[in-house]
Structure formats: C-alpha cells, structure tokens
Amino acid sequence: MVNWLILSSLFGVLRSIPTASAHYRFATLIAPNVTTKNAVRQPVSWNPMVDLASNNMRCNINAGVAKEVVELQAGTDLAFGLDNSIFHPGPGALYLGKVPESESAATWDGSGQNWFKIKNWGGYPSNWNWVFPDILNVWQVNGTIPLAVPSGEYLLRMEHIALNQGIGQKETQYYVSCAQVRIVGGGNGTPAPLVTIPGHFQPNDPGLQIDVFHPVLGTVYRVRFMVGCLALLGSLKTFRRSQGQMSGRDS
Numbered sequence: 001m002v003n004w005l006i007l008s009s010l011f012g013v014l015r016s017i018p019t020a021s022a023h024y025r026f027a028t029l030i031a032p033n034v035t036t037k038n039a040v041r042q043p044v045s046w047n048p049m050v051d052l053a054s055n056n057m058r059c060n061i062n063a064g065v066a067k068e069v070v071e072l073q074a075g076t077d078l079a080f081g082l083d084n085s086i087f088h089p090g091p092g093a094l095y096l097g098k099v100p101e102s103e104s105a106a107t108w109d110g111s112g113q114n115w116f117k118i119k120n121w122g123g124y125p126s127n128w129n130w131v132f133p134d135i136l137n138v139w140q141v142n143g144t145i146p147l148a149v150p151s152g153e154y155l156l157r158m159e160h161i162a163l164n165q166g167i168g169q170k171e172t173q174y175y176v177s178c179a180q181v182r183i184v185g186g187g188n189g190t191p192a193p194l195v196t197i198p199g200h201f202q203p204n205d206p207g208l209q210i211d212v213f214h215p216v217l218g219t220v221y222r223v224r225f226m227v228g229c230l231a232l233l234g235s236l237k238t239f240r241r242s243q244g245q246m247s248g249r250d251s
C-alpha cells in the first residue's frame with residue numbers, strides 16, 4: 001500500500017530539482033466554486049505513459065482514487081490546472097466517463113464502454129511545424145460540461161498526446177488525469193459514440209502519424225470521436241468552439 005503522504009513529500013523534493021525528465025501533470029480541478037487537487041486522481045509521475053494498450057491510459061498511474069467528488073452544474077466551465085506547462089506539441093481531448101450504477105466516482109476504475117469526448121484540441125501545419133493552439137505551452141486547459149449531459153457521477157478525463165517523439169507511433173507520449181465529479185442539472189442527451197479506454201484510438205490512426213516538425217501544408221488533422229451534435233443537442237456551443245480551434249474534423 002503506497003502512502004500518499006510519503007509520495008507527496010517525495011515529489012515535493014523532486015519538484016525542487018529541475019530535471020530534463022520533469023514533464024507535466026493535470027493536477028488541479030478548477031470549477032466555478034472550488035479549486036482542488038483532492039478530486040483529481042494524482043498521477044504518481046510527471047513522466048508520460050507510452051503504452052497505448054495499458055489500462056493506465058484511463059486515469060494514469062496514480063496513487064489511488066481521490067478523496068473528493070466535486071459537484072458541477074451542467075453547462076459550467078471548468079479547467080484542469082497543470083504543475084508544469086504543456087511543453088510538447090500535440091493534440092488534447094477532454095472526456096467524460098459515466099460511472100456505472102453499482103459504483104461511484106470515487107471507486108470506478110474507468111472500465112467499460114462508458115467514455116465520450118466533449119472537447120478536442122487539434123492542430124494544423126504552419127510553414128515550420130505543426131501548431132497546436134490553446135494547448136501548447138499553457139498551464140491550464142479549459143472546457144465546458146455540455147448542457148445535455150445526463151446528471152450523475154462521472155470521471156472527467158484530460159488527455160494530452162505529445163507527438164514530438166512519436167513519428168510512426170514510436171514513442172508517442174500520453175499525459176492523462178481523471179477528476180471525480182458529480183454532474184447536476186443535466187439534460188437528456190445520449191452521449192455518443194461511447195468508447196472504451198484503452199481502445200479509444202489505435203496506434204495507426206492518422207492523427208498519431210503526423211511528423212510535427214516536418215509539416216505538410218494542407219494536411220488536415222484527423223481526430224476521432226468528437227461528440228456528435230445530434231447526440232448532444234445541448235453541446236452545440238462546445239462543438240462549434242472545438243471546430244473553430246482545430247482545422248480538423250472527426251474521422
């Protein structure tokens with residue numbers, strides 16, 4: 001049994017030592033009424049995951065479930081705060097995972113075909129490299145709970161995919177955190193498509209094959225499993241905003 005207090009003090013020491021291996025974690029849930037680390041299943045390492053097939057893709061390698069479940073009004077804006085900036089180029093996505101009836105957000109392991117995407121951060125090729133607006137070099141990523149999401153408990157999952165070493169899926173890096181939330185005042189939407197994690201994308205997906213340092217102008221970044229506007233009528237605003245931030249589309 002890993003003692004979280006020991007871990008966190010150990011990380012406190014590590015954090016003060018700048019190293020090339022210190023990457024970034026989505027560590028803090030920022031909601032309108034509360035900013036807390038206690039609702040986030042804290043990744044034990046700043047380092048990325050590289051095994052796309054691992055169950056750790058769900059909520060990272062963490063020290064266990066989080067202490068709190070934060071209540072969020074459907075339609076509310078929220079954010080994940082990072083403990084370092086996202087300094088690698090690549091796309092990101094925000095997911096919700098519906099907690100099964102027999103579980104709670106504080107117990108569920110994220111298994112099952114219960115996940116759906118609520119936001120994408122895509123990219124486009126410039127003259128020099130691929131550009132990933134609103135996600136590269138930020139200390140905070142923002143999102144919105146779609147109004148049409150049914151009330152209930154969820155894991156809110158942030159994922160950043162670093163493509164700088166990932167040509168041909170060699171060493172694509174995955175940075176993931178889950179926050180435990182309870183959505184209230186939700187709607188009657190039917191989130192779709194629902195995916196499993198792992199399984200939400202494949203190593204040979206076009207979006208994982210781009211060479212971010214050798215852009216091919218005119219290339220479209222293709223991302224999978226955008227929330228469909230028909231499935232979640234109330235999320236049209238989110239959908240359009242996402243489309244505007246990326247010159248990509250569903251595949």
Ligand SMILES: [Cu+2]
Pocket residue numbers: 023088
């Ligand atoms: Cu790195």
